[in-house]
Amino acid sequence: MHFTEVSSRNYEAITLVDGAIDIMMDLEPGFPSQWVRLQLDKLVQDAEAALMTETNPHLRLEGLIRLFYHEWGFCGDRNQYYAAENAYLDKVLERRKGIPVSLGAVLMYVAQHLELPVSGVAFPTQYILRVDWPDAPVQFINPFDGEFVSQQTLGSWLKGHKGPLAPWRDSYLTPTSHTDVLARWLTVLKSALLREEQYADALRCSDLALLLRPGDPHEIRDRGYIYQQLECSHAAAMDYSYFIEQCPEDPAAELLKLQVKVLNAQAPVLH
Template identity: 65%
Template sequence: MLPFNDDELDQMELVEGAMEITAAVEPAFPIGWVRIQLKKLAQEAEHALMDEPNPRLRLEGLLRLFYREWGFHGDNQQYFSSENALLDKVLQRKKGIPVSLGAIFLYLARHLELPITSVGFPTQYILKVDWYDGEQQFINPFDGEYISLRTLRGWLIGYRGPFTELKDEHFATADNKDILARWLTVLKSALLREEHYTDALRCSDLALSIRPDDPHEIRDRGYIYQQLDCSHAAATDYTYFIEQCPEDPAAELLKLQVMALNEEPLTLH
């Protein structure tokens, strides 16, 4: 369980919430070291850019500093590695995925008083700039490039089909709770791929503390229980998913899994 409620979660920096959830998943996570590194980056950015009175030029300077001078970039070679979702590894390697790089960039932008917020776009996490004259811009935190509406529509069509249209809801500022839930999903998927099932289970339990009774998360937890040879716990989670999502294509296959799991002898862990 997280040591704070939803309101407290939304009042803190996204990167701070990410540190807290990571520490809950990875007991050895060096949260103090990460805070020090972030503070150093913020001080360097402030020293370099706070004397620039034009906020647009200040943003251009931060993009240049973060992606070119410091060398932060998206990991194209091992995109699905858990290291790309763990902030200590991202800071050490200067490589990550949109949500981890974006959370760090957002933290720095707030220190520079830039009007940037989070957007949970359907295909990936992006950053939104709401300029004071009403203009909006969007940044891909994976590479620091601006994203046009045409490109965003192309992403959405590739994800949801050719008749999909952009809507205002796609660009709504996201709560930290929603972004962190997606972050946990990414981390959990990476840990499963790496067969780190105990850590993945902690991820799943933490995600359920943010979104209780989410049937898809409970289904995923059932899979983790199955890998850990907790057959009856897995069957219970699968059964819940089947009851909540009977029309899901996976439901029929999971019914067979439940039958097989219930035939296995009870194992005490």
Template identity: 90%
Template sequence: MQFNEESRDYEAVTLVEGAIDLMMDLEPGFPAQWVRLQLSKLVKEAEAALMHETNSHLRLEGLIRLFYHDWGFSGDRNQYYAAENACLDKVLERRKGIPVSLGAVFMYIAQHLELPVSGVAFPTQYILRVDWPDAETQFINPFDGEFVSQKTLGAWLKGHKGPLAPWRDSYLTATSHTDVLARWLTVLKSALLREEQYADALRCSDLALLLRPGDPHEIRDRGYIYQQLECSHAAAMDYTYFIEQCPEDPAAELLKLQVKVLSAQTQVLH
């Protein structure tokens, strides 16, 4: 499938609109009009419910209650890695998702309510950042709507990268929509791989590479997908690229063996 990303400026639209565009590329039958209608309904409900609340802090707390309690949005704890948790139409239909999909929907509504909410691709998961002009910055876990402290985020980081992992302030800076969408595609691709939907995973990988051209880790993953699809030559080329770009990576030596096997298979086929 051919994708045309040249004319798209994902920073000029909301994150959720960028995600809709990507979903339309990945799935020709994606119900974009229905998704936009549902989002519009949620915005109108939120505006009606909070129209008399002029205090921004209380307005945010009201939106959190509305989103997670009244509307019933929540993180999917039972099937966290299911592909449907990364697909906007399924998230809006089931009201379940993962941090990036729930966060994108929440942020879309919050910004319509003129709340200072932005998204952060923290190393462990997507989080929301609230920059108050009159108070300290707050952070929200979009998986459950709970506020999280920097101390808690530090504990998440150590649990993810090890007890000696250094803290970087850049971990909490707002992330560009392009980078978040690339990460979103990576999450969806991983879910599709678990479900052995290799053709759909390949479309995710190709689209992610348009957002992050030449990313060696994405190209390595695409090589794995090609291997599952029995495209030995394409898989060997992608693995070779990764080995050349990341020779010190622990996976490089194993992939060298894979390249030999795949090259031998290609010779036999010819």
């Protein structure tokens, strides 16, 4: 798939994992998509075989969580949380380690094949899974460790993330579109690549995220930083200027104004 096709693709019509595979094929020409699909299909087949006699959907979900985290050994990477390999699907399936969005996407893929009512939520602190039972209250799962989390716990996470006065919004728990989750996934991967100083790869992530969320000022600000690291002063100054124009009240705006002056002074003069 080419970059130009990303913005026109209907990611809501496919699974989140399929969308992620498409995105990663675009990021990495050598991405082993066929191997990834084979591994996912094997997980589904193994889950169906292990749970074929369990007809109660609640127990079926508990059985799947036990399989995923205990028998198959998937877990959150606590030692290298911000490593880029935790966001690449092939590495997650190979290492059985990841971050909430990558682990959650794989778990949700298997759950939906088992006809369990699981969807994904881009909660402000991290990606979580939501289970909408027809006969019981909604449940939430932390895909980092497979634990069920209460709304009270989620409220504590929010206060830890945004401060003790952070207002609660019910919209924080509504299922998130695949397009928005993929854009956030790319942002996480981009941040990891920046830490690893892989600026060219980070730039591809940023460009892809902007096709999913055109004009996002924070993404454009981040792209400006990448351009600055790649010594593309003019492009960096343009992106910073866009952010300043769109978010004049942001605390970063004043600092970026100084950066723009420095970058414009560095930009080559064409005669």
